[in-house]
Amino acid sequence: xxxxxxxxxxxxxxxxxxxxxxxxxxxxxxxxxxxxxxxxxxxxxxxxxxxxxxxxxxxxxxxxxxxxxxxxxxxxxxxxxxxxxxxxxxxxxxxxxxxxxxxxxxxxxxxxxxxxxxxxxxxxxxxxxxxxxxxxxxxxxxxxxxxxxxxxxxxxxxxxxxxxxxxxxxxxxxxxxxxxxxxxxxxxxxxxxxxxxxxxxxxxxxxxxxxxxxxxxxxxxxxxxxxxxx
Numbered sequence: 397x398x399x400x401x402x403x404x405x406x407x408x409x410x411x412x413x414x415x416x417x418x419x420x421x422x423x424x425x426x427x428x429x430x431x432x433x434x435x436x437x438x439x440x441x442x443x444x445x446x447x448x449x450x451x452x453x454x455x456x457x458x459x460x461x462x463x464x465x466x467x468x469x470x471x472x473x474x475x476x477x478x479x480x481x482x483x484x485x486x487x488x489x490x491x492x493x494x495x496x497x498x499x500x501x502x503x504x505x506x507x508x509x510x511x512x513x514x515x516x517x518x519x520x521x522x523x524x525x526x527x528x529x530x531x532x533x534x535x536x537x538x539x540x541x542x543x544x545x546x547x548x549x550x551x552x553x554x555x556x557x558x559x560x561x562x563x564x565x566x567x568x569x570x571x572x573x574x575x576x577x578x579x580x581x582x583x584x585x586x587x588x589x590x591x592x593x594x595x596x597x598x599x600x601x602x603x604x605x606x607x608x609x610x611x612x613x614x615x616x617x618x619x620x621x622x623x624x625x626x
Contacts, residue, residue, distance in 0.1 A: 397585045397610060401597040423609040427554030427580045428623045432478040433486045435538060435560030435567050437468060437522055440515035441589075449591070456515075460561060464589040470613050471559055471587040472521050477617040481624035484551055485528045488538045488560070488570075489516045536566045539573035548579070555580040557616060558608075559587035564595035571607050581608025584616050 405413075413419045442464045443452025449461025478485050518524055531542050538544050548556065556574045558581060560567055567588050574581045583603050590596035604610040611619070 397600065397612065401601040404594050404598050405601075420605050425580060426582050426609065426611075426619065429551075429553050430555040430557050430582070430620065430623060431484040431486060431548055431551065431553040432475065432557045432620075433488070433538060433544075433559075433570065433574075434471065434475070434518075434522065435488050435558060435570055436490065436562075437471065437487070437560050438489050438516045438518055439513045441561045442468070442519065444513060458591070460589050460591050464561060467559075467561075467587050467589040468519055468521055471584075474559065474584060474587055474613060474616060475522055477620050478557075479525075481620040483557075483620050483624070484553065485524075486531060486538075486544065486547070487518055487522070487524050487528065488531045488533050488566070489518060490533060536569040537573045538566070538570040539577065540569075545577055553579070555582065557582040557584060557611075557620075559584040561589050562595070563588040563590040564592070564599040565590075568599050568603060571603050575607040582611040582616060582619075583608050584613065585610050586613045 440456055440458050441460055443449070443456040443459030443461055446465045447461060449459060449463070452459035452461040475485065477483075513520070518530075524530055529547060531538055531544050533540070533542055535541060556579045558567060558571050558574065563585075567583075571581050571583060581603075583600065585600045588596065588600065590599070600610055
């Protein structure tokens with residue numbers, strides 16, 4: 397996936413990467429007790445039915461459109477593998493009851509008028525199961541003000557595999573907090589999406605450099621099968 401962000405790196409950026417020992421040379425590594433965390437894959441982030449982003453935002457102002465739905469389709473397979481491999485699955489959605497700038501000012505999308513799914517319902521393609529945990533959050537991070545860290549530790553998890561939206565917002569803040577809490581972090585880039593292409597790619601670049609390892613769908617599925625039952 398590195399080709400995606402290379403388009404947005406300046407000549408000076410590339411020179412710095414080549415010159416500094418700070419630049420990441422090897423993966424940080426993952427543990428052997430992962431959990432899968434699917435961040436904010438709800439209808440308001442995508443638009444419904446499926447359509448291009450310029451059409452979707454007319455009724456769903458925070459929608460990411462068709463590229464988001466393509467990420468959802470890839471997430472379906474990752475989720476199926478996690479379930480088959482007995483990897484614990486967590487979902488997040490917005491919002492809790494605590495006032496935030498989002499729900500005070502109405503900055504987030506509301507569901508279009510008429511029939512259809514709720515704005516903050518996880519998309520049907522991913523349909524959380526009763527035994528899977530739903531985290532209702534009031535901040536960008538899935539960790540802040542929630543029980544997520546306690547739940548992960550109670551399950552003896554050492555690794556968090558993160559995907560969802562927006563790459564530059566809720567995914568990034570969740571990844572930073574997971575790293576800060578001492579978890580190994582895998583970022584499933586093909587299952588992340590954003591409204592802005594540049595934000596998506598540069599956020600993946602930053603997260604991979606600093607907080608976790610960017611991991612592709614086939615790699616994460618093989619990894620989950622390998623550690624199944626650990």
